[in-house]
Amino acid sequence: MTYKTLDRPDGTYSIVDESASLYIPANSANSSYQQVLDAIIAQGAAAFDGDIPADLQAAADAKLAAGLYQPDPHA
Amino acid sequence: MSKKLYGPAPDQVPTNADLGTMAYQDYDAFIDGNVVSRPNLVVNGDFQVWQRSDNAYTGGNGYISVDRIKSTRGRIRKPNTNGNSGEDDRGCVLDCTDGSVFVHFDMFLEDKDQSLSGKKAVMSFEAKSAGASAEPGGWGLYIDDAGYTGFGGLDIGTSRSFTVVPTEWRKVVLYGTITYDGSGEYFRLPRWYVNPTGSSSTRMLQIDKLKVEIIESATDKPTPFVRRTYAEELRDCKRYYQQIGRDNVYEGRLMGLVNSGGTGIFQWQLETEMRAEPDVTVYGSNTAGGNFVFDTGEGTNSGNKTSLSFDGGNSKGKMFNVASFPSATQGSPCWCDMGTDSNHIGFTFNADY
Numbered sequence: 001m002t003y004k005t006l007d008r009p010d011g012t013y014s015i016v017d018e019s020a021s022l023y024i025p026a027n028s029a030n031s032s033y034q035q036v037l038d039a040i041i042a043q044g045a046a047a048f049d050g051d052i053p054a055d056l057q058a059a060a061d062a063k064l065a066a067g068l069y070q071p072d073p074h075a
Numbered sequence: 076m077s078k079k080l081y082g083p084a085p086d087q088v089p090t091n092a093d094l095g096t097m098a099y100q101d102y103d104a105f106i107d108g109n110v111v112s113r114p115n116l117v118v119n120g121d122f123q124v125w126q127r128s129d130n131a132y133t134g135g136n137g138y139i140s141v142d143r144i145k146s147t148r149g150r151i152r153k154p155n156t157n158g159n160s161g162e163d164d165r166g167c168v169l170d171c172t173d174g175s176v177f178v179h180f181d182m183f184l185e186d187k188d189q190s191l192s193g194k195k196a197v198m199s200f201e202a203k204s205a206g207a208s209a210e211p212g213g214w215g216l217y218i219d220d221a222g223y224t225g226f227g228g229l230d231i232g233t234s235r236s237f238t239v240v241p242t243e244w245r246k247v248v249l250y251g252t253i254t255y256d257g258s259g260e261y262f263r264l265p266r267w268y269v270n271p272t273g274s275s276s277t278r279m280l281q282i283d284k285l286k287v288e289i290i291e292s293a294t295d296k297p298t299p300f301v302r303r304t305y306a307e308e309l310r311d312c313k314r315y316y317q318q319i320g321r322d323n324v325y326e327g328r329l330m331g332l333v334n335s336g337g338t339g340i341f342q343w344q345l346e347t348e349m350r351a352e353p354d355v356t357v358y359g360s361n362t363a364g365g366n367f368v369f370d371t372g373e374g375t376n377s378g379n380k381t382s383l384s385f386d387g388g389n390s391k392g393k394m395f396n397v398a399s400f401p402s403a404t405q406g407s408p409c410w411c412d413m414g415t416d417s418n419h420i421g422f423t424f425n426a427d428y
Contacts, residue, residue: 008387016384021357023385029351031428068225068257 003036004049013053026056037063042071112298113288116184116196118311119143120285121302122167126309126316127423130156132173138427141167142312145427149178149269154205154281163244166283168205169269177270179219183261183428184287185314185350186227191253191262191289196229198249198264198287199297204241205281213240214278217268218249226259226428229287234265239280248297250290261428313347320413320421321358331397331409339369339376339397339409349390349426357383358421369411371403380420393424 001020005013015024015036024032039047040060052060063069124142130152131139138144140151150170154162162168171178186192204213215236221228231251239245253262264287269280284300320326331341345353359380369376376382376397385395400409412419 006384006386010387014386018381021380022354023357024354025352025388027352030354030426032354032425066225066257070224 001039001047002049003039003047005053015056028059034063038069038071041069110298112301113290115300116191116287116289117143117182117285118184118315119308120300121165121283122285123305123308124312125153126312126318129153132170138316138425142316143182143427144169145181145183147179147181148176149173149180151180159205159279162205162281163203166201166281169267169280169282170205171269171271172277172279177268179221180267180269182264182285183226184264185261186253187260189227189255189260192227192255194253195290195293195295196251196253196287197290197295197297198229198231198251198285199246199300200285201244201246201283202237202239203244203281204239205279210278211241213238214270215239216247216280217270218247219266219268221263221266223256223263225257227253227255227257227262229262229264230254231265244283250293310347314350315427316423316425317346317349317353318421318423319343320419321423322414322421324414325419326413326421328410328412331411333371333400333403333405333407333409334396335405337399337401337403339371339400339403340394341397341411342392342394343388343422344392345390345424349424351426352388352390353393353424353426355385355393355395356423356425357385358423359419369397369400369409371400371407371409373403373407374400376400383420390426 001017003015003017006016006023007013013026015026015033016022017024022032024030024036027033037060040052040057041064045052119142122141125140126142127138128140132150133139133146134148136145136147139146144151144167150157150173152168152170154164154166154168157170169180202216204210216239218235218237220231220234229251231249235249237245237247249265255262267280269278271278286297286300288298329341329343331339334340357380376399383395383397385393387394403409414421
């Protein structure tokens with residue numbers, strides 16, 4: 001899957017997976033948002049259509065550095 | 076054992092005649108064993124609510140059928156579905172027979188502000204081996220004291236195995252401490268692992284009456300499971316997942332207004348405040364040329380689901396746009412029908428962990 005961003009009226013953005021018609025808030029409490037971070041960690045720039053927003057990349061880097069990235073051990 | 080008088084209300088003075096005929100009653104006979112059941116932290120503990128599906132499989136990782144249980148490459152189904160029969164009609168079945176890979180099932184419990192951190196808890200549930208070809212001698216259910224990072228867990232110290240058999244329900248009891256590693260305001264229960272590497276490779280686990288309760292002492296016994304009404308369970312499940320118009324059933328008309336530039340703007344008020352702002356999946360045909368009809372009264376805009384975008388909201392409501400109605404007057408009403416057959420749309424709102 002490939003993500004892209006969608007601007008919101010409040011100046012923030014949502015993350016969109018168009019192939020799944022899925023709209024994800026940029027909110028760390030949302031599990032799909034965490035999956036986006038996992039995709040950035042695993043795939044890098046290929047996870048996104050266009051540039052990865054700097055704050056999203058920073059969140060992915062922080063998740064990796066904190067040891068919070070847990071790939072499925074049985075995949 | 077002390078006896079309590081069961082008789083007239085306190086403001087009534089019994090007469091001698093009353094006293095002569097009134098029996099002293101054993102209070103224990105009125106309140107079963109004097110046991111007051113502790114509150115259950117689990118939502119949908121007897122698996123009454125199945126908003127997504129009654130029987131579904133995932134090759135990935137997510138919530139697929141029964142509310143509140145997350146699966147990794149497993150099937151979660153109601154009893155006596157997916158070609159099985161003879162199962163007791165209660166609880167849910169954790170089924171690993173698709174693909175014969177071992178799978179795990181998780182449940183996460185909300186704990187706002189980590190207020191339960193450090194508390195002792197006891198987890199209990201009933202379990203049996205399910206499936207028409209269940210191994211007659213039973214098999215070892217593995218309960219994994221899985222690690223957790225970034226959130227919490229009910230730490231039971233070490234992983235355990237319990238024998239589940241097809242002939243009877245057995246109660247499993249696990250003691251632990253709610254422990255956090257990170258800022259997440261939720262904790263995970265010990266994992267159910269269902270391993271298909273037994274003699275039949277058809278292992279299925281049926282569970283029911285899942286309960287987690289806070290206790291004062293590590294020797295406190297679990298108290299009985301108390302069934303809540305379906306209405307109560309459904310309301311609480313909607314804090315984590317809601318859907319509208321997904322099941323090919325007409326569920327009403329959604330109203331909006333035409334904004335500048337001919338964009339239709341719609342607001343969807345969630346049925347109850349959700350745990351966090353949910354993600355949204357849009358259902359409906361993706362056929363080019365349009366299966367959605369958004370009507371302004373001045374004309375219609377036929378599009379497909381890519382005409383629609385959710386671009387804002389929070390845990391209480393979400394808003395979306397539909398582009399576009401170039402001939403429509405700003406401020407005029409527009410509407411669309413909910414449901415997923417042709418000309419309808421549907422949404423799911425997910426705030427599960």
